Structures are given as structure tokens and as C-alpha cells.
Amino acid sequence: MQGRKRIVIIGGVATGPKVAARARRLMPEADITVVERGRLISYGACGLPLFLAGMVGEVSELTATPSGINRDVEYFAKEKNIKFLTRTLAKYIDRAKKEVIIYDLERNEENSIQYDELVLATGAEPVIPPVPGTNLEGVLTLHHPDDAVAIRAALEAGAQNIVIIGGGLVGLEAADALVGPKRKITVIEMKEHLLAGALDPEIAQLVRDQVEMHGVSVRTGERLVALEGDDESRVTKVITERTSLQADLVILACGVKPNVELARECGLAIGNTGAISVNEFLLTSDPHIYAAGDCIENRHLVTGEPVYVPLASTANKQGRVIGSNLAGYRERYPGILGTTVMQIFDYNVGRTGLTETEAREKGYPVTKALVAGLDSAHYHPMHAGGIIKVVAHAETGKVLGAQVVGPGEVIKRLDVLVTAIQLGANIDQIAKLDLGYAPPFATAIDLGISAANTLKNKTQGLAQGIGPIEFVEMLNSQEQFVILDVRTPEEADDRPLADDRVVHIPLYELRQRIGELPKERKIITLCELGVRAYEAVRILKGEKFNDVVFLEGGVFALPASLVKKP
Incomplete structure (x- = not known):
């Protein structure tokens, strides 16, 4: 040429x-x-x-x-x-x-x-739901800078009742940005939980707790039916299949x-x-x-x-x-893991690869672990907590996906797992990574490595875990079992779990008081983060208790409504 x-x-x-x-x-x-x-x-x-x-x-x-x-x-x-x-x-x-x-x-x-x-x-381009009223004044998307300018103008004009249609990334980021005095913000999501395409339900619940803690009303499993306006064609009401809400600003965040x-x-x-x-x-x-x-x-x-x-x-x-x-270099683009990260109020949130739900739907044999911990040494003044969920192939041990949530630096851990997945690493290899350690940056055994070790413990039969969703379902049942709370009295009082099946024995007293527990019943151990609960399982197993599991992620992973003072 x-x-x-x-x-x-x-x-x-x-x-x-x-x-x-x-x-x-x-x-x-x-x-x-x-x-x-x-x-x-x-x-x-x-x-x-x-x-x-x-x-x-x-x-x-x-x-x-x-x-x-x-x-x-x-x-x-x-x-x-x-x-x-x-x-x-x-x-x-x-x-x-x-x-x-x-x-x-x-x-x-x-x-x-x-x-x-x-x-x-x-x-x-933004997806506009096929319902009446999306062309009303005051109904906007958040896709282009002009949209953001229009939203800010609506706020300056006095918009107070703000309804966001869609509980995905854009919808939640908009909710975070718009929270303020005298504003009532509602997020409506037609799926059963927030960030349904990115997170498993138990991780999404923690995000929801954080959003609601900051004054945002969340309505999930609810479909938009119509938007209504006044004589000047300005939006005044949002109609769903369950209710109607007053609105002077509606943001459509239904994806693209x-x-x-x-x-x-x-x-x-x-x-x-x-x-x-x-x-x-x-x-x-x-x-x-x-x-x-x-x-x-x-x-x-x-x-x-x-x-x-x-x-x-x-x-x-x-x-x-x-x-x-x-320019003739013939460079390849291999593909993606769908790695997505966000900051929602005080929480950092992210996912990569497959969720547990996606992995099971696609027929993978799944093993998983949910681990709570700290992002730096507990004595460092800037330490904060976080949760990692790792999903792996039950037969090969290769990581299929991961999710993280919490106020701590969990995105760093997610990026390590992204690298591991993309390079085909298995759980054992991740557990032995030579990651950087100093008190401001990590614990001596990093949170991500703790997740890998927990998954190894489960696959080796050293402990059986129960996830937050299954635990809540058991709480709502009439089944007779024992919930062994091994937290300190101060911790248990600060975030109590109100259930008649709870027996409180601090871990440091468990060996001396083990006779207080019935061997014929199932026992679920719990603590704040899950580490001591696993330790309690090993103690009980050593004393010939056979039906013992621990709550993965601990109390930190439970819905806020379950562990707050009345």
C-alpha cells in the first residue's frame, strides 16, 4: 500500500x-x-x-x-x-x-x-425500562456528563424525594453520592438482592446493610410498573408492583x-x-x-x-x-474475568471470575470458603475488617472466582486472586504466596492466604463450615441444635445473637466447661470473625463431638438485623 x-x-x-x-x-x-x-x-x-x-x-x-x-x-x-x-x-x-x-x-x-x-x-447506551412515563421531566440516567449536570441541577432546584431504579453498580454509586440532609433516597431493584449480577446473596446482604445504615431505603424483588407526572409533565410518582412512592427526581440505572x-x-x-x-x-x-x-x-x-x-x-x-x-504487532487480547470493584459508603466491594451461583449453574463441582479478618495488624491504629469469599473447583482446587467486602483494604486481596485465577493457580499455591508483610499493610498471614488455608482445611476434612444464609435459615427453623458462642462476654454483649439455642462459653473456658455441651446434638460454633469458632471445632472434635460446624465469616458476616442490641 x-x-x-x-x-x-x-x-x-x-x-x-x-x-x-x-x-x-x-x-x-x-x-x-x-x-x-x-x-x-x-x-x-x-x-x-x-x-x-x-x-x-x-x-x-x-x-x-x-x-x-x-x-x-x-x-x-x-x-x-x-x-x-x-x-x-x-x-x-x-x-x-x-x-x-x-x-x-x-x-x-x-x-x-x-x-x-x-x-x-x-x-x-442506557437501558430504558419499557414502562410509561420515562420521558417525563425529572427522569434521568447517569451515563454521560450531561446527565450528571442535569441531576445536580435538579438537586439545586430542591429535589428531595429521589428514587433510583436499579440496584447495580451505577445505582448504588448514585445513592452514595446523593445522600444528604432532607433527602429521601430509595433504591428499587427487581432482582432478589443488590448487585445480583456480581455478588452472591450473603455478600450482597452486607452491602445492603451498609447502604441502609446510611439512610437509603432499599426495596428488592420489586418491579417498576410506571412513572407518573403532573400537569406540567414533571415526574411526581413511581409506581411499582407493590407500592407507589413520591418522587421529584428519578434516576434510571437499569444497566446498559x-x-x-x-x-x-x-x-x-x-x-x-x-x-x-x-x-x-x-x-x-x-x-x-x-x-x-x-x-x-x-x-x-x-x-x-x-x-x-x-x-x-x-x-x-x-x-x-x-x-x-x-501497527502490525499482532497482539492478542485473551479475555476477561469480569473483575469489578466499587466503593459504597464505607465499604469496599469487589468480585472476579464466577460467583458460587454462576459456578453451580454452569455445572462446576464447587467448594467455597468465607473468611473474615483484618487488613493489617490488630494493634495498628488504621486496621479495618474485611470478608473474602473464594469459590474453587472441588476436584482441581483451581480458583473459579472471588468476592470481597468490608471497610478494610480488600481490593488488594482481590487483585492477588485475579492474578491467581488468570494464571491458573490452585488453592495450595495461593496459600504459599510470598506476599508482603508489615503491620501497616497486612497481618502476618494475609487475609487472602487465610481464605486459601480455610478452604484447604475444609477440603481436607479438618472442619465443616456453614455459610451465613444457611445459618439464618436454621435460625428460622424449629430444629433443635446448639449455637456455641465462643466470644468474650464483652463481644457477645456488644453484638448479641438473640436465640434460645445460644450457649455462651468463651474459647478460653471451653476445655474446662466442655461437659456442659450435649454430644447428641448438632453444634454450630461462632465468634466475631470465625477463627476462634474453627479452633472450637477442633477442640470439640478432639473430644469426640461428631456433628460440629463453624459459622464461616463469624458474626461479622451476618445480617446487621440479627446482631444488634434491642
Whole structure:
């Protein structure tokens, strides 16, 4: 091919600018054009909740470089020699002519642009529930900076009754950002628990406790029916299948769907997830068209199946891969684990790989462990707690997924497990990782390694655990068993478990008072975090108690309503 390579990129938010910047560094002579239908480019959409909360003062901060330079059209033109066509709609792709028909939304003019290689970074768009009233004034999404500006304007105008439809990542981040004096915030989620696509029920319950603790009303298992407005077409009421709520601001956070119309119209292959199908080089079914970011499906690294998990981190990494491939490097993108992290009020929350629910649905033989502990030495003034749930293959010991939650630094532990899963490590290998230790950063045996050790103990038959959900179900039954609370009297008084089946014997007295326990009944041991409860199991087993299990995660993992003072 003679002359400079002509690269056209459709989409200028996350993937598009990353492709362009990488390609420019590798191909100084290439002709690179980015087509973007909006007016803003290269902005950090993940920072929109921070803008709502006032932690980011202006939207312009979300388009700035770390050095404070605004990533606008002029910046890309001068510093990177990349041409941006903003407020320009890509209407059609003529693959035979290798041409994109574009429409200037400001001038109302149609034109065309030729390409040698084309990149689709068309992103995703919010899912709008098919109910009456979504077009009312005061009904907004949180997807684009303009949405965040409109929400902030509604708050400044006095909006107080705020209803968020959707208990996923965006919905909960919005709730966190909007909590304030005189505001009543309600989250409505049609599934049975929050973050249903990311967390197992017992982890989601801890998130719910945290959200409700900060004054947000949560309604799960409830479907939106309609939105109603006044004579001026402004929203006033949210109608669900169970109730009606007053509302002067409604935020639709029902997820997103891939923007694939342009790809479908020109005949590119669309995958079973509804997103654009690509190969390991991020090429579409056309050898001259790449695609990446929120518009494509990815291969799940555990199951090997196609999945749709739109994340900014994925979009940026894929953008770099495409930039390299445009320059002839043939770089592969292996797939994803769907690693997702968030901060919800005082809790850090994350997941990777498969949840227990997903693993069982896909037919994996599952073993699991739920472990509570500290992120640093207990005597360090900055220590905090956290919970890790590890899901592994019962036969190979390989980790299938993990979830973390708590006020402590649990995301660090999640990232270690991400690495382990992606490299195919098993539980025994994780338990022997040479992780860094000093009192400010970890306990001598790190929380993540404790999770691996607990799972090893269970698989070796040293102890049998019971999860929080099963424990609550047993509490609600009439079954006769013993709950052995081995906490100190002070701990048990601070967070009491009110049940007639509770017997309190501190661990340090258990060997002397073991005759007070009936050998003929099932015994469930518990403590604050689970460590002493496991120790109690080993003591009881040594005394020939056969039906003994411990509460995994301890009292820390139980719903807040069960362990609060009356």
C-alpha cells in the first residue's frame, strides 16, 4: 500500500482515544481521524458519581490529564496530531468502498471519509425500562456528563424525594453520592438482592446493610410498573408492583446495552450476547474493522464462553491492543474475568471470575470458603475488617472466582486472586504466596492466604463450615441444635445473637466447661470473625463431638438485623 495508512475510529470516549494515542506513538506518519457524535471527548465517566457528590468540582476535571491539561480537540490535534470530528454522526459503513458516511450535526452536512483500517468504539447506551412515563421531566440516567449536570441541577432546584431504579453498580454509586440532609433516597431493584449480577446473596446482604445504615431505603424483588407526572409533565410518582412512592427526581440505572446498530447495518457478526463478535486480535468479521470497549463481547477466562461485561478498564486495555495491531504487532487480547470493584459508603466491594451461583449453574463441582479478618495488624491504629469469599473447583482446587467486602483494604486481596485465577493457580499455591508483610499493610498471614488455608482445611476434612444464609435459615427453623458462642462476654454483649439455642462459653473456658455441651446434638460454633469458632471445632472434635460446624465469616458476616442490641 502506498502513502500513509488511513485510520478511522468511530467513538471518542474511552477506547477510541486510547487506540488513536497508541497508534500515533507507533505510526508517526499515519492519518488518524476520530469521529464522535458528542461534544465531549476522552472523559472519565466513572468519575460522574464523584461529581454528583461534590468530590469533583467541575465536569472539565473528568476530561483533564493528570497534569491538568484539558483533553479537548485542540489538545489531541497539537500534542498528538490526531484529528477529532466532534458532533459528527457516523451514519453508515460501506465495507466494499472502505468508506464511512458521516453527518455533521452542527452544519447539517453529509460527507464521507475513506479508511484503510476502521475501529468501532461505539460504546453502550442506557437501558430504558419499557414502562410509561420515562420521558417525563425529572427522569434521568447517569451515563454521560450531561446527565450528571442535569441531576445536580435538579438537586439545586430542591429535589428531595429521589428514587433510583436499579440496584447495580451505577445505582448504588448514585445513592452514595446523593445522600444528604432532607433527602429521601430509595433504591428499587427487581432482582432478589443488590448487585445480583456480581455478588452472591450473603455478600450482597452486607452491602445492603451498609447502604441502609446510611439512610437509603432499599426495596428488592420489586418491579417498576410506571412513572407518573403532573400537569406540567414533571415526574411526581413511581409506581411499582407493590407500592407507589413520591418522587421529584428519578434516576434510571437499569444497566446498559451495546451500541451495535452501525455494525449490524453493515453486516458485521453480532454475538449471542447481542454485542459485536471479535477474535483474539479484536478484529470483527471484517479483516479491516476492529472493535473494542462497551460495544463488544469478550471471552470469559474461566468458562471460555462469550460474555458482555462493559468496563472502562477493559475498554482502555483493548484500545492499546488495537493500537498495536494497527501497527502490525499482532497482539492478542485473551479475555476477561469480569473483575469489578466499587466503593459504597464505607465499604469496599469487589468480585472476579464466577460467583458460587454462576459456578453451580454452569455445572462446576464447587467448594467455597468465607473468611473474615483484618487488613493489617490488630494493634495498628488504621486496621479495618474485611470478608473474602473464594469459590474453587472441588476436584482441581483451581480458583473459579472471588468476592470481597468490608471497610478494610480488600481490593488488594482481590487483585492477588485475579492474578491467581488468570494464571491458573490452585488453592495450595495461593496459600504459599510470598506476599508482603508489615503491620501497616497486612497481618502476618494475609487475609487472602487465610481464605486459601480455610478452604484447604475444609477440603481436607479438618472442619465443616456453614455459610451465613444457611445459618439464618436454621435460625428460622424449629430444629433443635446448639449455637456455641465462643466470644468474650464483652463481644457477645456488644453484638448479641438473640436465640434460645445460644450457649455462651468463651474459647478460653471451653476445655474446662466442655461437659456442659450435649454430644447428641448438632453444634454450630461462632465468634466475631470465625477463627476462634474453627479452633472450637477442633477442640470439640478432639473430644469426640461428631456433628460440629463453624459459622464461616463469624458474626461479622451476618445480617446487621440479627446482631444488634434491642
